[in-house]
């Protein structure tokens with residue numbers, strides 16, 4: 001089975017490269033933004049003409065939530081138009097698309113975890129651009145998986161876990177917001193789940209939610225990161241951390257559908273965080 005991975009130099013892309021090593025029967029083609037720029041319809045069409053992919057995993061995205069507020073065109077160029085180009089190429093070449101989306105498509109007003117059927121209503125530019133990408137896929141394709149995830153962290157790339165670990169290592173005291181809750185998710189777990197979807201060979205296409213189990217505020221998450229590394233840094237709860245972009249107050253995701261459909265076992269976020277730290281040290 002031949003699988004294209006876009007955005008392969010990013011955080012999830014690198015976790016997919018690690019996870020892929022376990023599956024020698026799968027033939028991966030990992031591409032970074034230089035090899036395959038998803039914002040270029042021509043580049044995508046000519047790449048798909050040269051290969052015959054069974055699946056495309058789209059891990060390419062514009063992910064800077066703060067910068068997206070002023071860099072609106074670029075966020076939409078990559079997260080919406082880029083995804084449209086990929087969907088069109090997948091449609092033309094009978095390639096199944098696995099696209100990664102976000103909890104930030106929701107407004108956060110719901111009191112409990114969001115299911116796949118819940119109303120979307122993004123409250124920042126990044127979320128709006130990702131939603132537009134989802135909508136293009138639904139218009140163009142029948143054979144797709146949109147996997148919404150949240151609060152990704154790992155040993156790779158830029159993420160909250162690495163920011164907090166670096167600040168703690170330099171002895172900087174931390175003020176962390178208690179104003180949003182969600183599901184911290186180890187990107188290595190997401191990568192494994194995506195490959196399990198492919199290996200299942202099921203045809204239950206549609207939208208799915210995947211994140212680690214258990215909820216936390218960013219403050220809870222930061223405290224857990226610092227405590228597990230035995231750092232003496234003070235982690236202070238804050239209810240006034242200033243940002244340009246609004247973020248959903250609650251973006252917890254209900255995982256019932258993906259667990260049942262693909263028979264997945266999803267780790268608790270605390271256990272997965274411990275695991276990552278133990279593997280890194």
Ligand SMILES: NC(=O)C1=CN([C@@H]2O[C@H](COP(=O)(O)OP(=O)(O)OC[C@H]3O[C@@H](n4cnc5c(N)ncnc54)[C@H](OP(=O)(O)O)[C@@H]3O)[C@@H](O)[C@H]2O)C=CC1
Pocket residue numbers: 006007008009010011012013032033034036037038039058059060061062063078082100101102103130149150151152153157158159
């Ligand atoms: N990070 C998170 O907390 C969350 C992420 N997600 C989603 O998960 C997916 C993976 O995110 P993550 O790995 O963390 O993100 P990263 O920002 O780490 O990686 C994204 C990758 O996409 C590449 N990219 C950007 N523009 C293009 C382009 N035009 N063509 C090809 N590649 C491009 C980037 O390359 P370059 O650096 O060269 O531009 C980068 O390597 C994304 O869809 C994201 O929206 C969902 C929820 C949470």
Ligand SMILES: Cc1cn([C@H]2C[C@H](O)[C@@H](COP(=O)(O)OP(=O)(O)O[C@H]3O[C@@H](C)C(=O)[C@@H](O)[C@H]3O)O2)c(=O)[nH]c1=O
Pocket residue numbers: 063064065066102103104149150151152159160163174175176177180218238241243247
């Ligand atoms: C660094 C820092 C952040 N914060 C706050 C700001 C914000 O409300 C929250 C999270 O900060 P970040 O900017 O790291 O996270 P953010 O960029 O909002 O993370 C999001 O990224 C995109 C790509 C997604 O799809 C989402 O699921 C989510 O993971 O923590 C503090 O309170 N103190 C701090 O020292």
